[in-house]
Amino acid sequence: MIAELGGQALRLLPPEAAHVATIRLLSKGIGVPGRAPVMAPSLKVTLPKSGLVFPSPVGLAAGFDKNCEAPEAMARFGFGFVECGTATPKPQAGNPKPRLFRLEDDLAVINRMGFNNFGLDFFVRRLARYSHAVPIGANVGANKDSEDRAQDYVTGIEAVAPHADYITINISSPNTPGLRGLQDKASLTALLGRCGAADRKGKPVFLKVAPDLDPEAISDICGVVRGEGAWLSGLIVSNTTLARPESLKSSHRGETGGLSGAPLFHPSTEVLRAFARNLGGAFDLIGAGGIASGADAYAKLRAGAHAVQLYSMLVYEGPGLAARIAKELVALSQRDGFAAIGEATGKDL
Numbered sequence: 001m002i003a004e005l006g007g008q009a010l011r012l013l014p015p016e017a018a019h020v021a022t023i024r025l026l027s028k029g030i031g032v033p034g035r036a037p038v039m040a041p042s043l044k045v046t047l048p049k050s051g052l053v054f055p056s057p058v059g060l061a062a063g064f065d066k067n068c069e070a071p072e073a074m075a076r077f078g079f080g081f082v083e084c085g086t087a088t089p090k091p092q093a094g095n096p097k098p099r100l101f102r103l104e105d106d107l108a109v110i111n112r113m114g115f116n117n118f119g120l121d122f123f124v125r126r127l128a129r130y131s132h133a134v135p136i137g138a139n140v141g142a143n144k145d146s147e148d149r150a151q152d153y154v155t156g157i158e159a160v161a162p163h164a165d166y167i168t169i170n171i172s173s174p175n176t177p178g179l180r181g182l183q184d185k186a187s188l189t190a191l192l193g194r195c196g197a198a199d200r201k202g203k204p205v206f207l208k209v210a211p212d213l214d215p216e217a218i219s220d221i222c223g224v225v226r227g228e229g230a231w232l233s234g235l236i237v238s239n240t241t242l243a244r245p246e247s248l249k250s251s252h253r254g255e256t257g258g259l260s261g262a263p264l265f266h267p268s269t270e271v272l273r274a275f276a277r278n279l280g281g282a283f284d285l286i287g288a289g290g291i292a293s294g295a296d297a298y299a300k301l302r303a304g305a306h307a308v309q310l311y312s313m314l315v316y317e318g319p320g321l322a323a324r325i326a327k328e329l330v331a332l333s334q335r336d337g338f339a340a341i342g343e344a345t346g347k348d349l
């Protein structure tokens with residue numbers, strides 16, 4: 001696709017211009033395979049609490065397709081599910097450019113986009129047209145200038161619920177000032193109370209959390225999720241990190257924003273493991289952060305994830321990555337004697 005479709009030429013553009021061009025091409029079907037790869041039956045997963053069924057546990061993470069313009073294309077590249085958004089009630093320009101940086105030597109990305117998006121009306125129109133070739137998640141957020149952020153989530157949930165297969169409440173972007181404060185015990189309790197009363201049309205709802213959480217914060221979040229959030233289907237672990245590992249080599253390492261890609265793999269997997277241990281299978285878990293190979297995806301599953309998502313490594317590997325990872329997962333699960341990939345979930349806990 002993009003790698004095949006002149007990915008090298010696109011790589012010469014500044015990162016955000018390359019991304020906008022990519023989405024434009026994909027939304028027109030340019031460079032998109034005629035049909036999706038056939039998935040091995042052993043890759044099919046059923047998430048226990050939500051009942052969601054994915055033909056492969058490898059999904060597209062939010063932020064790649066913020067306005068739901070190219071979900072069909074991403075399904076054709078072999079993702080087992082696609083998540084679009086984050087969409088906010090009102091359209092929003094986001095932070096000043098430049099706000100997206102490639103850290104090539106680190107196989108990483110830093111972004112401080114700030115929820116740039118065309119708003120919920122546009123998003124829902126696109127979502128309503130999607131064929132559901134694979135399940136779609138709608139990721140909702142709050143406007144930067146909102147006076148009642150919880151209401152923004154309620155508005156988002158109710159707008160997307162008729163058309164989405166699942167909904168994600170994103171309270172973990174580091175690029176909207178104060179947003180991560182919604183992860184604090186009292187704020188999260190209030191937020192989940194309000195969102196739990198929203199009309200979600202029976203659709204599963206996930207809470208997306210940050211990787212920058214100490215054991216006490218993880219335990220607090222799990223407590224609230226079991227209590228006021230018992231209606232949730234599960235968690236997505238994790239968003240980008242504010243941490244800057246010493247090992248970063250690229251000149252852009254000092255840019256403000258969230259770091260994702262390879263350096264996020266280990267910390268996000270450990271936070272996922274901590275959530276899995278605490279929640280003990282009572283909630284579905286989707287693992288994200290730095291997945292670059294079948295082995296990475298497999299490690300997230302073994303650490304407790306029922307499915308995984310990726311975004312940043314598409315920048316370096318192109319969209320064929322999803323199908324490659326799916327193939328590698330089949331080989332890994334066969335090696336370990338699993339009849340279905342879902343049997344790997346939690347094996348390393």
Ligand SMILES: Cc1cc2nc3c(=O)[nH]c(=O)nc-3n(C[C@H](O)[C@H](O)[C@H](O)COP(=O)(O)O)c2cc1C
Nearest residue numbers: 061062063086111238239260261289290310311312
């Ligand atoms: C440029 C960029 C924009 C992103 N925008 C969003 C977003 O709008 N909403 C969201 O929930 N996550 C967003 N993310 C986070 C990803 O969905 C994912 O959680 C994170 O990047 C870790 O996965 P990765 O290392 O495979 O990219 C964004 C990530 C990147 C790199």
